[in-house]
Amino acid sequence: MNHTRIKAGLIGCPLNKSLSPRLFRLFSSLLGENYSYTLLETRARGLARTLKKIKNLGWAGFNVTLPLKEKIIPFLDSLSPEAGAIGAVNAVRIKNGKFEGHNTDAPAIKLALRSSGCRIRGGACVIWGAGGAARAAAWALASDGAAAVEIHNRSFSGAAGLVKNFSGRFPHTRFAARKLTDIPPEGAALFVNATPLGMYKPLPASLRFSGGPGAFYLDLAYAKGLTPFLKNRTGAAISGLDLLIYQALKSTELYGGRRIRPSEIVKLKDKAVRQLHFG
Numbered sequence: 001m002n003h004t005r006i007k008a009g010l011i012g013c014p015l016n017k018s019l020s021p022r023l024f025r026l027f028s029s030l031l032g033e034n035y036s037y038t039l040l041e042t043r044a045r046g047l048a049r050t051l052k053k054i055k056n057l058g059w060a061g062f063n064v065t066l067p068l069k070e071k072i073i074p075f076l077d078s079l080s081p082e083a084g085a086i087g088a089v090n091a092v093r094i095k096n097g098k099f100e101g102h103n104t105d106a107p108a109i110k111l112a113l114r115s116s117g118c119r120i121r122g123g124a125c126v127i128w129g130a131g132g133a134a135r136a137a138a139w140a141l142a143s144d145g146a147a148a149v150e151i152h153n154r155s156f157s158g159a160a161g162l163v164k165n166f167s168g169r170f171p172h173t174r175f176a177a178r179k180l181t182d183i184p185p186e187g188a189a190l191f192v193n194a195t196p197l198g199m200y201k202p203l204p205a206s207l208r209f210s211g212g213p214g215a216f217y218l219d220l221a222y223a224k225g226l227t228p229f230l231k232n233r234t235g236a237a238i239s240g241l242d243l244l245i246y247q248a249l250k251s252t253e254l255y256g257g258r259r260i261r262p263s264e265i266v267k268l269k270d271k272a273v274r275q276l277h278f279g
């Protein structure tokens with residue numbers, strides 16, 4: 001165990017159901033690092049005050065959740081290229097008193113797909129949602145070489161905005177905006193739920209659409225057991241809990257200042273899932 005204390009935490013609101021303190025306690029034993037992890041419940045109007053407090057507390061970095069992933073950007077000193085392109089920050093490293101914004105959701109999605117054997121290069125993908133999580137997914141899929149990505153969203157303008165932004169950045173990927181109720185293409189390799197649908201509200205029929213036998217399904221939302229989006233699928237299912245753990249492990253690389261090999265991250269994620277007793 002490295003006894004140097006690494007101070008980190010989470011900001012956003014509400015945080016009372018957050019699994020992150022349990023995760024970072026687990027990481028302390030799994031990674032042999034000594035994390036102290038604090039929740040600072042913060043709304044947009046209290047953001048400047050919280051950031052000042054964090055600097056005074058000497059944190060190495062912190063995670064950011066709803067509703068601050070976009071709102072925090074003007075307060076940061078720099079952004080990683082991914083976070084800039086995605087327009088959402090879920091992890092901040094504090095280096096020499098400066099705040100660096102990162103997005104670890106996107107590499108977490110890539111890792112979850114690769115470790116499940118989902119190859120999307122040249123394939124078609126469907127994403128439901130156009131918020132921060134959907135943009136991280138779209139960035140991950142396009143940068144891994146997806147040939148086509150359809151964005152299905154409740155507000156069509158949200159889907160169209162994402163498509164416009166990403167089409168310019170990824171000319172080899174054909175982006176298209178669709179309504180939430182539109183039926184997706186049957187031959188898609190991957191279907192991603194990046195909305196909270198199925199958790200607190202029933203899953204609409206369009207999100208129950210099933211592709212071919214080799215299709216993959218990835219839910220960003222998570223719950224004890226399989227989420228409604230992942231239930232009764234014939235293809236492979238990737239859970240939001242895996243993503244939550246991957247993005248948190250990727251953020252420890254920022255706070256602890258060292259890299260973890262992808263194969264090691266997958267093993268650590270499996271151990272964390274078993275020890276969390278969540279599901």
Ligand code: NDP
Nearest residue numbers: 129130131132133154155158194195196220221240243244
């Ligand atoms: P945002 O608020 O940025 O976006 C929410 C998206 O969901 C929008 O596209 C919105 O559509 C859509 N939506 C919300 N409510 C409804 C509804 N009642 N009916 C139809 N569409 C709806 O949130 P995020 O993108 O950050 O998060 C999306 C989900 O992903 C959440 O459940 C979040 O918990 C989860 N998540 C999980 C992570 C993990 O590590 N497992 C990481 C990040 C997110 P519209 O544009 O029309 O408003």
